[in-house]
Amino acid sequence: MEIGIIGAGASTVGLLDALARFAREPGALTILEPSPYLWRGRAFAPDLESVLVNTPPMIMSASHGDPGHYGRWLADQGGSYLDRRLGQPIVPRGVYGSYLEQTAESALAGLRRLGWRTDVVRERVAGVLPADRPTLVTHTGRRHLVDVAVLAVGCGVPQDHYGLGGSPGFVRDPYPLATTLADVAPERDVAVVGSGLTAVDIVASLAARGHTGRISLLSRAGVLPAVWQRPARVTMAHLTTDRLAALAREHGALTLDHLWSLLDVELGPDLAELAEEVRATNSEDPIGRLRRHLSLIDSPGMGRRLLQQAVHVVGPHAWRLLRQSDRDVLRGRYFRAIASLSSPMVPGNAATMLELLETGQLAVIPGLRKIEPGDGGFRVFTDGSVRSADVVINAVNPPPHSIPDGAQAVIASMLTAGTAELHPDGGLNIEPTTGRLMVSGHVDPRWYAVGDLAGGGSFITTSIPGLAARAEATAQAIVSPLMRPA
Known part of the structure; x- marks a missing residue:
């Protein structure tokens, strides 16, 4: 099997790690990426020491199913990056980029030991040719014929809402x-x-x-x-993907009332504190709120901790099951509260x-x-x-599921060729469980999308755990006939 991957950021690292764990028979892999910083993407390129990873190590693993993967790597580095208030190492993003580099290189070495041919082509894919097998055409005119192609092009760039482009300063x-x-x-x-x-x-x-x-x-x-609290073990016994799917089947769709009831069962008395946090987000003085959150770093309350995990772990699944009216409520009335509380500093x-x-x-x-x-x-x-x-x-975030400037040409080519279609909420239309592209309701087993380009997700930009989980599901779908036990 010949696999072509367009892009070499964090999603591709998760994909390579999963391929190395699941593939059994030899194959071939071509990765096409023009950036000078392989495996890092826009977020984790070398930068100032003050540009930090805004997340504790236990939820930054690029290897799905192994939450300690990044923490073990970090411990081996011997650096002193402890945030004393949090009690966790918080590293510059460039350091985390080094972790992604080493994870990718380790996965490629594992594939080569299995007999895989692996090539990295430092060129941008500018288009595709309609054929039985995907043909990827680079900006230099080189053609790469593959059996399966994966779009892993990262996220877009911030929008210029006030038309200031070209203005000095x-x-x-x-x-x-x-x-x-x-x-x-x-x-x-x-x-x-x-x-x-x-x-x-x-x-x-x-x-x-x-x-x-x-x-x-x-x-x-x-x-x-909001401000991170010291990590505590969060176990969700009721707010699970299986329970959400069961409620959606039983009622025809998932509702906000269902989610609130499950949060009530999970949190008990802590739900009132979380509800007050949500209500106060838009009205509390920023200085007072920041001072209060710094005082609550060691608070035993589990409301914010559980919300953070729920948004990033089960949130993407819940979003696809929610009825449209409830999605509109979350995107409108509660957007700022959820974004603030689920992605703290x-x-x-x-x-x-x-x-x-x-x-x-x-x-x-x-x-x-x-x-x-x-x-x-x-x-x-x-x-x-x-x-x-x-x-x-x-400092406006790129819109979720937006298409990066560097991928506009290849996406336009695919839309013209009929191998992809846009999702109404941004990104490309995909089959949620595998990442296969869908056109007019039909799944194409030759084309996949991973990362934020995969449409249909929530308004919260996909986190590293989400990227790794989706990458693993895609890797399993690609090599399913050749898989070995994990």
Whole structure:
């Protein structure tokens, strides 16, 4: 079997790891990726030491089913990256990128020991040719004929909501911050569009560089990420994929009432505390909320801890079963609360943010309406006020399931050839259990998509555990006739 993989980021690492564990017979593998940083993707390329992995090690394993995989690798490195408040090592993203590199190389070596031929082609796939076997055409005109092709192209780039592209002082994509912050003088007035984890990265990196100018986080609601609590064992006995599927079969669809009832059974008295957190997200003062969350790092309450696991582990499955009206409610009324609580910032960054907020150097400003370039800077329009800024850095997350710029040509080619179709909510239409592409309801066993490109998922960008889980399911589907026991 000849497998072609388009892209070499975190999803491909999970796919390679699973192939090495499940494949039995020899095959051939060609990976096509033009980026200078194999296996890292956009998120984990080399960058400033202040750009941290925002997640404890136990949920960052690229090997599905082995949650300790990354933790063991990290322990072998001997680095001192302990976040003392969290009691866990929190490493720079470049260090985690090294883990992804070594995981990929180890998987490739395992496949070669099984007799596989493995090739990495440093070219961009620009199109496909309609044929019985997928033919991948690179930007240089080279053709690669394969039996199975996997799209693993990563996520898109932040949108320029205010049309500032080309304006001096505007940064559309902040990563790598080592490059984008290099030209920001310490005394400049910096406006950051967004208040999520990317904005936290920018603020922490500016602070690490000794920035003295004003920093403003601009958004519509002014909601910061919550703060991680010390990890505790979370066991979901009722909020499981099997139970969700059973409820959907019994009632024709899953509802928010079903999810709330299951949360009630799981959490008991802690549900009231979680409900109050959700209600307070949009109304509580950002400084007060941040200070309160830092004081609750050691809290025994399980509400936020369980919600984080539920959103990332069973959330994608639940989303596909929910009726459309309930999806609209989650995407509208509860989007900011779920995003904030399920994707928190690490305590070290939270302490830096709080210090800057208390001194007045940093401000969280809601009600953003418009940004206009002006003479030597920008004018920022919010509800009832106009501010100025020297530099504007875009920290808006790419839309979930968006198509990266570098993959636009190959996706357009596939749509024209009829080998793929767009999902209404973004990305490509897939069979959820395997990642096979679907066109007009028909599954194509020759084409797969993994990672955030796979459409039909929730409004929360796929996490590393989610990427690894989907990659393993796809690997099993590809090599199922040749599988050995795990």
